[in-house]
Amino acid sequence: MIDDPSLEAGDRFERGPRRRLAAGLSMRAIVPNAITAAALCSGLTGIRFAIAGDFEKSILAIILAGLLDGIDGRAARLLNAQTRFGAELDSLADSISFGVAPALIVYLWTLHQIPSLGWISALAFAICCVLRLARFNSRLDMLDQPHKSAGFLTGVPAPLGAGLAFLPMYLWIATTRPEFANPVFVSLWMVLNAFLMISSIPTLGWSRMRPPGSLRLVVIALVGLTVAALLTETWFTLAAITIVYLLLIPVGLVTYARIRRRSPAPAIPAQPVPAYDVPDAS
Template sequence: MIDDPAAQDEAFAAGPGARRRLAPGLSMRAVVPNAITAAALCSGLTGIRFAIAGDFDKAVQAVILAGLLDGIDGRAARLLKAQTRFGAELDSLADSISFGVAPALIVYLWTLHQLPSLGWIASLAFAICCVLRLARFNARLDTLDQPHKAAGFLTGVPAPLGAGLTFLPLYLSIASGRPEFANPVMVSLWMVLIAFLMISSIPTLAWSRMRPPAHLRLGVIALVGLTMAALLTEPWFTLAAISIVYLLLLPLSVIIYGKVKRQDRMHTPDAP
């Protein structure tokens, strides 16, 4: 639909030919995944509101909920065959706020405000790197030459996971009650590290690469069930453990990607 009334009047004055060239409105099918994206955006922004009120438990939970909704909207769009350029742009804008701006402000209000200069720079670095990562992703949408994607890998740490990783000191602080995890210098350096991982060219495992062998699949199902039970009983320790396991998988991702590329070179005949 056209939001500008003046543009609408001009279109009708120009005749039916001009009206046919106007971009059509969103179909009802496309509204569902975009509504989920909007809900994720609202959840991320609400996390900032909780942080301002000093309720950092709920602030983190709001960003995690935004991450879960972000994982649903794309799948809903593919299921409904409602993938649109509008949805892709809206998703990136929502992600930049929910997983870039919101975590940066939450962590700043939690502990980095004790170092107004260094803490704010670290928060800015995280937010900017998240936006840069999403811009790089959008710029490569129509690029055919993507070695990581062709091999079933992602480039760098995804924005939702980056947001979850930057909360690791907060998880540990809430779970243990120890003030050492809220050290603003340590947290600043941690945020800068995660910011670098988001914009890096490190190959990271995508869901499509996680194919456990047949004899381990029942064990994986059991592990997922136990993880859910742990999240309900000891959420903060469990979130910290998930974050640490993901970080330990990063070197493994690089090794697996190297093996995949070597196998591809072995099976690719030399050019004449």
């Protein structure tokens, strides 16, 4: 370092810290990653509630993690703060919040009654969620993604997979019927959801859900009524939303097959995008 005698000692003292501060992260880059960290903490807190036996709060904690997971990507786009670090952090947080946490919650709820089969089904769910996220990350830089170029997702996204895994719990809390907590049934249900996450089934993405102009007011009204139903009959409404999504899976299969028949030529390659650009596709 060249010492400039024209600078007073106070000036040299003030300029040094300013250079170091300028090299730090701006709040624009921190906000999306902070939201992702909040989603991770929410998922881990869901495990804590399950250990205490408060399964309603544990489910709500995972739902909150899913909402935050949907917000962080949009915040990154709005702030122009997409980074590779954010993409990796997002996937690591998703693997815990939507893979490990739901598996442990369901195991503590009912699968512990059959330790061998129950634990294996919980592991299958968690591992398949992690494998799905690893596959998603490995394809970030791939140009040839037929499902994505047609506006579809490959398999069930991790947050929705967690929501599907909780369907028996929704019904059990809403009705208190012990049939929905049958550990054998729940084990098979967890394995089915694990398969849906790692499958190559084309599922509808947000870009494919475009209601015609004549139905837009109807859709807005339905969204408002759904929010009201969530506030009054939370668990029945969550079960209904989950069942509707399950019914949309065959609709996505039929729609994708129809599109492929109409366009036999290879689809236009999708440009590589950061994971934050498609937070609900992970």
